[in-house]
Amino acid sequence: MEHENQIQEFKKRDSQVMADMEAQVHKLREELINVNSQRKQQLVELGLLREEEKQRAARDHETAVNKLKAESEKMKIELKKTHAAETEMTLEKANSRLKQIEKEYTQKLAKSSQIIVELQTTISSLKEENSRQQLAADRRLQDVTQKFEDEKKQLIRDNDRAIKALQEELESRSNQVRCAEKKLQHKELESQEQVLCPLSLGWVVCLLSPSQGAYVFPVSIGMLWLQVAASSTPSWHKQQRGLLPHKTRSL
Known part of the structure; x- marks a missing residue:
């Protein structure tokens, strides 16, 4: 105008x-x-x-x-x-x-x-x-x-x-x-990235980064869709808020 x-x-x-x-x-x-x-x-x-x-x-x-x-x-x-x-x-x-x-x-x-x-x-x-x-x-x-x-x-x-x-x-x-x-x-799109994790023997292994290692979740047998906001929320911030379990082992 x-x-x-x-x-x-x-x-x-x-x-x-x-x-x-x-x-x-x-x-x-x-x-x-x-x-x-x-x-x-x-x-x-x-x-x-x-x-x-x-x-x-x-x-x-x-x-x-x-x-x-x-x-x-x-x-x-x-x-x-x-x-x-x-x-x-x-x-x-x-x-x-x-x-x-x-x-x-x-x-x-x-x-x-x-x-x-x-x-x-x-x-x-x-x-x-x-x-x-x-x-x-x-x-x-x-x-x-x-x-x-x-x-x-x-x-x-x-x-x-x-x-x-x-x-x-x-x-x-x-x-x-x-x-x-x-x-x-x-x-x-980055904040809504979908990560598909297959389930076997009742465990889910999710690789976060080479330095941080992986986290293992005990779940029931089946397929689980896990949505991880990797770019918007850091993993250490999720752990502080109780969203992630304790680290078990490194890959």
Whole structure:
């Protein structure tokens, strides 16, 4: 029962460790999904910002050109009503103003192009950063998964060794019990040994040992079964208790 409790305890501890590792893997996957979602959202927002900047620059340029054209046409109509010199001077001023405006909007367009390039560079950097983070997260997830598998295999090996040790201990104790039972049976057989002594002429001669000699018992004619507990009770102890007669002669 104690071995079964230990095995159950090992299984319970392994289940808890596996559950903790699976929860950690699940948490890392959720963090990776959140990071990817944030990066995608940033890329979408930057793309929209770049497109909006391009459209705004185009609209401003078109509006300015249309405005200049309208002003130029208006000035031309007014100049036709005035002196030719004033008309020429006004046209020169208008052309100069138009060139100045075109220069300003060219500079603005160049600045917008620079902003677009910077946005594209930022998008590329974010993509590279996202790729690095994705790769790092994948490696971390792979490392955690590998660590989880290694710990799982180690726990299984530890459990197998513990179970094997318990089984070997149980088998050893069982062998000890069987050995003790065999020794007990052997002692019981020795204590219950049957000695058959034939009777002739009314006497029984029982040889105890070469040093102690033999004992002669006067009995009636027939066959007598004499049970002697040689291994459990010494002969000198039986003589002291009156169980054996006095020694008569040696063989």
